[in-house]
Amino acid sequence: MSAVPAARGLEARSLGCMRNDRSLFEALSFRLAPGQALLLEGRNGSGKTSLLRILCGLRRPDDGALHWDGEDVFRLGPEYHAQIAYVGHRDGVKHDLTAGENLKVARGLGRPNPALSLEQALDQVELWDHEDVPARNLSAGQQRRLALARLLVTRAKLWILDEPFTSLDSHGIGIVESLFAQHVADGGMLAVTSHHAVSWNDTDIIRINLSP
Amino acid sequence: MTTASLNRAFALLLWRDLLLAFRRRTELLNPLLFFVLVTTLFPLGIGADPALLRQIAPGIIWVAALLAAMLSLDSVFRSDFEDGSLEQFLLSAQPLSVLVLAKVIVHWLITGLPLLIVAPLLGLLLNLPGESIATLMLTLLLGTPVLSLVGAIGVALTVGLRRGGMILSLLVLPLYIPVLIFAADAVQSAGAGLSISAHLSLLAALLMLSVSLSPLATAAALKISLG
Amino acid sequence: MLRFFHQLGSPKHFYRIAGAWIPWLAAACGVLVLYGLYQGMVVAPTDYQQGDSYRIMFIHVPSAWMSLFIYVVMAAAGAIGLIWHMKLAEVIAISSAPIGASFTFLALITGSIWGKPMWGTWWVWDARLTSELILLFLYLGVMALYSAVDDKRTAARAAAILAIVGVVNIPIIHYSVEWWNTLHQGPTVTKFGAPSIDLRMLIPLLVMAVAFKLFYLLVVLMRARVEVLERERNARWVRELVERS
Numbered sequence: 001m002s003a004v005p006a007a008r009g010l011e012a013r014s015l016g017c018m019r020n021d022r023s024l025f026e027a028l029s030f031r032l033a034p035g036q037a038l039l040l041e042g043r044n045g046s047g048k049t050s051l052l053r054i055l056c057g058l059r060r061p062d063d064g065a066l067h068w069d070g071e072d073v074f075r076l077g078p079e080y081h082a083q084i085a086y087v088g089h090r091d092g093v094k095h096d097l098t099a100g101e102n103l104k105v106a107r108g109l110g111r112p113n114p115a116l117s118l119e120q121a122l123d124q125v126e127l128w129d130h131e132d133v134p135a136r137n138l139s140a141g142q143q144r145r146l147a148l149a150r151l152l153v154t155r156a157k158l159w160i161l162d163e164p165f166t167s168l169d170s171h172g173i174g175i176v177e178s179l180f181a182q183h184v185a186d187g188g189m190l191a192v193t194s195h196h197a198v199s200w201n202d203t204d205i206i207r208i209n210l211s212p
Numbered sequence: 213m214t215t216a217s218l219n220r221a222f223a224l225l226l227w228r229d230l231l232l233a234f235r236r237r238t239e240l241l242n243p244l245l246f247f248v249l250v251t252t253l254f255p256l257g258i259g260a261d262p263a264l265l266r267q268i269a270p271g272i273i274w275v276a277a278l279l280a281a282m283l284s285l286d287s288v289f290r291s292d293f294e295d296g297s298l299e300q301f302l303l304s305a306q307p308l309s310v311l312v313l314a315k316v317i318v319h320w321l322i323t324g325l326p327l328l329i330v331a332p333l334l335g336l337l338l339n340l341p342g343e344s345i346a347t348l349m350l351t352l353l354l355g356t357p358v359l360s361l362v363g364a365i366g367v368a369l370t371v372g373l374r375r376g377g378m379i380l381s382l383l384v385l386p387l388y389i390p391v392l393i394f395a396a397d398a399v400q401s402a403g404a405g406l407s408i409s410a411h412l413s414l415l416a417a418l419l420m421l422s423v424s425l426s427p428l429a430t431a432a433a434l435k436i437s438l439g
Numbered sequence: 440m441l442r443f444f445h446q447l448g449s450p451k452h453f454y455r456i457a458g459a460w461i462p463w464l465a466a467a468c469g470v471l472v473l474y475g476l477y478q479g480m481v482v483a484p485t486d487y488q489q490g491d492s493y494r495i496m497f498i499h500v501p502s503a504w505m506s507l508f509i510y511v512v513m514a515a516a517g518a519i520g521l522i523w524h525m526k527l528a529e530v531i532a533i534s535s536a537p538i539g540a541s542f543t544f545l546a547l548i549t550g551s552i553w554g555k556p557m558w559g560t561w562w563v564w565d566a567r568l569t570s571e572l573i574l575l576f577l578y579l580g581v582m583a584l585y586s587a588v589d590d591k592r593t594a595a596r597a598a599a600i601l602a603i604v605g606v607v608n609i610p611i612i613h614y615s616v617e618w619w620n621t622l623h624q625g626p627t628v629t630k631f632g633a634p635s636i637d638l639r640m641l642i643p644l645l646v647m648a649v650a651f652k653l654f655y656l657l658v659v660l661m662r663a664r665v666e667v668l669e670r671e672r673n674a675r676w677v678r679e680l681v682e683r684s
Contacts, residue, residue, distance in 0.1 A: 018366055020590060023673070059439045060524070060593075082305035090296025096235045099227070108224035109304040111312075365604055368582060368596050379583050384600060386576040387608050390615035397622060418611070429604055432521075436596045 007196055008069055009033040009189060010055070016063030017050050023128035024050055025210055026063060034157070037180070037203055043208030049089065051210070052162050055191055056086045080112045085156035087164060090151030091147035093135050095106060099146050100131035103153050104188040114179040126175055140167040150181075158189040165196040221306040222314050229318035243284040250276040251334045263341045269338035270399035271392075273348060274355075276334075277327050278388050281359040282381055284323040288315055288364055289371045289434070297373070302438055308431040316364045316427070325358035340403065347402035351395035354415040359434045361426040362387050368433035392417060450667045451676045457660040464657040471650035479643035485628045492556050497615030499549035499641050501651040503567070504572055507609070509655060513581070514606035517599025527663075528668070529595040532602065533585055534662035538655055540578035546571050566620035570613050576650055577605045591670065 009032050015110040016026035032038050040048045054066065057073050057080055066073040073080045075120030093102055103118045116124075119131055125145040127138075135143060144167050151159050157182075165173050173196065184190055184203050233240065252306045292298040301311050331352055335345040366384040370376030398411035407426060479497035486493040513535040520528035550568050551561050562568070581598045586593035671677050 018592075053439075057301060058302060060297065078305050078307055081303045084303065086299070086303050088296055088298070090294070092296035092300045094228075094232065094295060094297055096232050101228070105224060105228050108221050109300060111305055159233070201250065206273055218671070299660075347572070362604075365600070367599060373587050379580075379587050382576070382583050383580045386573050386602070388578065389573060390608075390611045393615040393619045397619065414615075421611075425607065429600060433597065433600050436593060436600065439593060439598075 005078055007033065009036070010191075011067045011070075012055075012064065013060060013163055014064040015051070015054060015061045017054060017059075018062045019047070019050065028064070028208070030206060030208060032158075032185045032189050032191065034189060035135040035184055035204060036206060037184055037192065037210065038206045040191070040193040040210060041206055042193075046210040048126055048210055052086075052088070052191065052193060054161055056084060056087065056160050057081065059087075082154075083156060084158045085110065085151045085154055085162055086160045086162075087201065088162045091144060092150070093143050093147050096134065097137035098134050099127060099131050099138065102146060103149060105106070107153040110156060113153055113155045120154065121149045122146075124175075124179065125149045126153055126172075141169055141172050143173060144168055145175070147207050148179070149212065151179070157187075159183060160191045162193055163195065165194055172197055218306055218310060218359040221304065222310055223253040224312050225314035229315055230321070233245070233318065233322045233397070239287075240322055240326070240348075243323045244279045245321070246283060246332060247276050247280040247327055248330060248334065251281060253359060255338070264436075266339045266341070266403070268401075269335065269340045270348065270396040270403075271343070272338065272401075273334055274297065274351075274392050274396045277331075277356065278359065278392060279354065280311060280327060281356060281363060282384055282388075284319070285360075285363040285367045285380065286361075286370070286377065287369050288319045290367075293371045293438075295336075299433070300436060301437060303375070308434065312364065312368075312430045313427040316360050319364070320357050320360040324352075324360055327356060328352045340399070344399050344403040347408055348399045350412065351398050354412065354419055355391045355395045358391050358415075358422045359388060361387050364430045365426055365433055366438060368430045370437075370439045371434070376383065387438075391415070441671065444634050448525060450671050450674070453527055454667055454676075454680075457664050461657060464653055464660070468650055468653040468657055471646055472651060475643050475650050477645035478639075478646060483640045483643055486635060489557065492553065495549050495553045496640075497647050499546055499553055500644060501648040502546035502549060503571060504648060505651050505655060506539060507545035507572065507641055508541060509546055509576065510534050510577070510602070510609065511606060513539060514599075514602040517595075517602045518669050521596060521599050522602075526592075527667075529592070529599065530663045530666045531659060532568075532599055532608070532664055533595045534659050535655075536578055536581050536585065536598070536602075538662070540575060540582065541577055542651070542655075543571060543575045547575065558643070566617050569584070569620065570616045573612055574609070577609070581605070631682075 011031045013029055014026075015028040017024045028051070032040065042048050050076050056075070057066075060074060062122060068076060068080050068083065092106075094105075097105070099122060100118050103121060107113070107118070122128070122131055125148055127142060127145055127149070130138070130142070130146075137148060138146060144164075145159065148161075148164060162178060167179060168176065180190055180192075214300060251272055258268070290334070292301070298312060306312060325432055328349055331348050332345050340348065341392065350430050363384050366380050366387075367376075369383065370380045394414045396409065398408045398415070401408050402413065475497065480494055483497075485491055485591070516528045516532035516535065519525055520532060538669045540560075547568065550565075550571065551624070554568075555561055581601050584601055585594045585598040586614055588597055668677055
């Protein structure tokens with residue numbers, strides 16, 4: 001990891017965010033390098049989701065700048081989006097499509113990962129033989145795992161996740177945690193908000209608490 | 213991103229939206245029924261004098277088409293917004309305007325094209341002569357895509373609002389006026405045996421303009437609405 | 440000069456500079472309106488066809504000019520705000536909308552009053568009046584969208600997009616309405632104004648046009664000042680301002 005050039009990864013420079021002229025956070029700076037995870041903590045309404053949406057490039061910060069490999073994220077646009085995968089509150093699962101079709105769309109919109117078939121991606125989140133099942137017939141936890149399988153079908157380096165463990169049981173949490181650990185160990189990056197106490201050994205974690 | 217992957221994403225989205233429409237095919241009839249129903253209201257309200265109906269038929273049919281197109285607009289982005297798919301499109305590795313164009317094309321195929329198919333029937337009900345009916349279909353072919361394209365901008369601006377419907381009509385209907393004027397007048401002129409090549413050229417020009425500009429405006433609007 | 444514009448871009452300096460301009464603008468506008476009205480109502484000769492009723496032109500024509508002018512300004516300011524993320528441009532754009540709508544409304548009302556003795560009815564689907572009516576709808580759309588979105592920055596940016604789309608459409612709408620009008624009404628409708636206008640009529644018209652422009656500038660600065668205060672109400676300079684007064 002030490003061989004990585006200084007500018008690689010995601011760098012936030014004094015980000016500020018307002019909502020209805022209330023300042024959620026200001027002068028927030030951090031660097032997320034390959035092999036690191038960013039864990040956002042804070043009370044409800046402290047701006048965790050807003051920060052994640054800024055990190056995705058969905059929302060512009062009211063102040064400061066965000067750089068990917070030394071270049072402005074909002075100038076990169078789709079080029080930056082090719083590097084990230086996002087699973088938000090609304091998990092983007094289409095109920096009228098099957099699990100396989102959902103993943104197929106996700107793969108086509110990003111940079112497809114040639115190493116993994118859709119079936120293998122579903123296997124990794126333990127949705128065996130669910131490829132042709134309409135997503136509406138999946139349980140809430142299964143739908144969540146389907147949404148998280150989206151992370152695997154593209155070559156995204158940075159995973160941005162808003163409360164990924166919501167509606168997962170302890171077994172599901174275990175599956176997802178091992179996916180995260182694997183991704184970080186492979187030199188990927190992670191930005192997560194979670195109420196769930198995350199316990200990753202051997203992971204280089206940056207913690208930011210938005211509730212002072 | 214390469215052109216090939218761009219084409220693939222475009223085709224993928226066409227496939228996805230057509231598949232979704234097919235799985236909800238019972239809903240496809242609704243705008244069509246609305247179109248027919250609104251048109252049949254006019255003879256009931258005005259009277260069934262054939263000469264009068266023939267004179268006002270182009271305007272009635274086109275106003276009904278405008279309203280049907282507007283009411284069906286919500287479906288372009290609404291369900292994708294609600295389940296979070298729209299965010300995923302914004303975060304796609306492909307330019308958003310290209311994805312938007314694919315979605316609008318599908319929207320036109322499932323709401324605009326059917327209008328074209330029932331229009332001759334409505335023309336007969338309203339006593340339009342044959343050459344007017346042919347022109348009516350031609351104007352619908354050129355005009356309804358413009359309605360979908362321009363309307364998409366309005367939906368993109370209002371998709372985050374809880375009660376966007378009323379505002380949407382306020383935003384979109386004034387922009388529909390040129391299409392209404394050229395199209396309805398073309399049908400009327402054809403009935404009177406006049407040349408309609410100018411009307412059709414103007415409608416085609418509007419179509420070209422909206423194909424090239426509206427996806428960009430829609431993409432920009434979506435980025436603002438979801439920001 | 441460059442430094443001046445840079446300062447104008449910051450809300451605090453804008454508030455101060457605009458505040459200093461407002462009394463002068465108000466005075467200049469007031470003088471010009473009085474002079475223009477005197478010239479128009481008293482000095483300008485009676486029209487041999489329309490009698491004295493044509494004098495409403497001195498309100499109607501500048502209002503109609505302003506209605507279009509302000510829409511273009513609004514779209515341009517909106518575009519600047521979108522491209523360079525300039526908050527002040529957003530504020531100017533959104534402060535312009537109600538003023539433009541008011542001028543459009545004024546143009547419609549005065550056009551209708553002017554038309555009454557000429558056409559014998561309050562409303563005729565004349566091409567210019569119809570275009571003006573559609574322009575009013577476009578303004579109302581921008582205002583409705585702005586007030587419907589909760590977050591005011593998002594609202595201003597969405598309204599700016601709509602204004603830009605509108606400005607692209609205005610020539611098309613105008614042309615289509617002209618086309619529609621010539622086909623359905625024939626060329627019998629009298630156009631406003633005469634081909635060659637008396638100089639004593641032209642001068643008050645131009646004076647009123649300048650006065651209306653100054654009035655717009657005055658009101659947009661006043662509105663923008665309020666808007667800036669509201670948006671920056673948590674900033675230190677606003678707190679200090681409030682405490683001082």
